[in-house]
Amino acid sequence: MGLVVQKYGGSSVADAASVKRVAARIVETKRAGHDVVVIVSAMGDTTDDLIALAEQVSPNPAARELDMLLTAGERISMAVLAMAIHDLGIEARSYTGSQAGLITDSAHGRARIIDVTPGRIQAAIADGAVPIVAGFQGVAQDTKDITTLGRGGSDTTAVALAAALGADVCEIYTDVDGIFTADPRIAPKARQVPYITYEEMLELAANGAKVLHLRCVEYARRFDLPIHVRSSFSSKTGTFVVSDISRAQGDAVEQPIIAGVAHDMGDAKITVVGVPDKPGMAAGIFRAVADAEVNLDMIVQNVSAAATGRTDVTFTCPQADGQKALAALEKVKHEIEFEDLRYDDDIAKVSLVGAGMRSHPGVSATFFRALSDAGVNVEMISTSEIRISVVTRTESAATAVQAVHTAFGLDADGEAVIYGGTGR
Numbered sequence: 001m002g003l004v005v006q007k008y009g010g011s012s013v014a015d016a017a018s019v020k021r022v023a024a025r026i027v028e029t030k031r032a033g034h035d036v037v038v039i040v041s042a043m044g045d046t047t048d049d050l051i052a053l054a055e056q057v058s059p060n061p062a063a064r065e066l067d068m069l070l071t072a073g074e075r076i077s078m079a080v081l082a083m084a085i086h087d088l089g090i091e092a093r094s095y096t097g098s099q100a101g102l103i104t105d106s107a108h109g110r111a112r113i114i115d116v117t118p119g120r121i122q123a124a125i126a127d128g129a130v131p132i133v134a135g136f137q138g139v140a141q142d143t144k145d146i147t148t149l150g151r152g153g154s155d156t157t158a159v160a161l162a163a164a165l166g167a168d169v170c171e172i173y174t175d176v177d178g179i180f181t182a183d184p185r186i187a188p189k190a191r192q193v194p195y196i197t198y199e200e201m202l203e204l205a206a207n208g209a210k211v212l213h214l215r216c217v218e219y220a221r222r223f224d225l226p227i228h229v230r231s232s233f234s235s236k237t238g239t240f241v242v243s244d245i246s247r248a249q250g251d252a253v254e255q256p257i258i259a260g261v262a263h264d265m266g267d268a269k270i271t272v273v274g275v276p277d278k279p280g281m282a283a284g285i286f287r288a289v290a291d292a293e294v295n296l297d298m299i300v301q302n303v304s305a306a307a308t309g310r311t312d313v314t315f316t317c318p319q320a321d322g323q324k325a326l327a328a329l330e331k332v333k334h335e336i337e338f339e340d341l342r343y344d345d346d347i348a349k350v351s352l353v354g355a356g357m358r359s360h361p362g363v364s365a366t367f368f369r370a371l372s373d374a375g376v377n378v379e380m381i382s383t384s385e386i387r388i389s390v391v392t393r394t395e396s397a398a399t400a401v402q403a404v405h406t407a408f409g410l411d412a413d414g415e416a417v418i419y420g421g422t423g424r
């Protein structure tokens, strides 16, 4: 008997039948003698639909109101899930993020959790009820306005509540069996791993893996809270995200060299053409971009052409920030005296991640050989201690991921099962 926190994603509660199926699963855990706290996402594509609705009404929806609108999605799922659990003879009570004590800052659309005061949740548990908490939302400490944590934020709600409640584990239910060595949607030979470290999961999530929200992994690492990612469509054991694989597994297994291959199609590449090659120019470019609150990823500067004394500076950023970045650069064009701007969002980033890279030579050689044998052209390269990433054309992404996956011996014998629809 322990405290289990379970989070169900949108694809696990997509319609009435799924809601009932999830309810049965929760009741089963409860009847097995555990206390259960549930975090739920909006049903299916509800959040996307609500965003589309807002955009029909207003080209640039007010941030406070957009948050209020989006939190309605999770209110629907938490209420219907509680009803379904009631019908199975167990008391369930739904709570908004605010009621559950999720206190955030007031940055609408990307609020950060600054405190968790789960008094009402603890009281519900003490009463023998199952609290059902709306994911991805909270209330701002200063303004008292309703906030959202950013897309995919229900994972973070779950981990934050699990940590605050001192849960033994946070189970994240999704539409695949666990964490895979690549996205099974583009790499059918992807293999499920039993364990992965926070460190590797952070790199994968930061580089496009959508199975877990980046901030949820950061949070879990901070509290050393194990996450169990598993499917709500099967009863198989999924993947545990932990700090130390040998410790978690309890025997002397060596950690695999490579954890997986991630891809990201959401970035754009901006090239500032003909930048005078003198001190302060890069600083000017990146100051302008930073002031527009654009997050950069990779940066490359070419060697300058001797004849002109000018160079090109290329960087990547989220597509959603692309126009903002261009506008900010356009404003400093005369000051920096660059010649032109180029924008390209037909790119994909492919990343190889593994803590073993630190101590195993030859990983880069195998990686680039695999890409070249597959005819994939590399446009940009960046690395961290445990990651190598390249930018390539969008149309080459699947080929690149599959080639690298095979080259590192990650291919499974069978094909991965995908139960749901959206990848969230």
Ligand code: ASP
Pocket: 009, 010, 041, 042, 047, 048, 073, 135, 136, 150, 151, 152, 153, 154, 155, 424
């Ligand atoms: N419903 C929200 C979204 O779709 C939050 C979540 O699913 O975690 O982004």
Ligand code: MG
Pocket: 009, 010, 041, 042, 044, 047, 152, 424
């Ligand atoms: Mg969702």
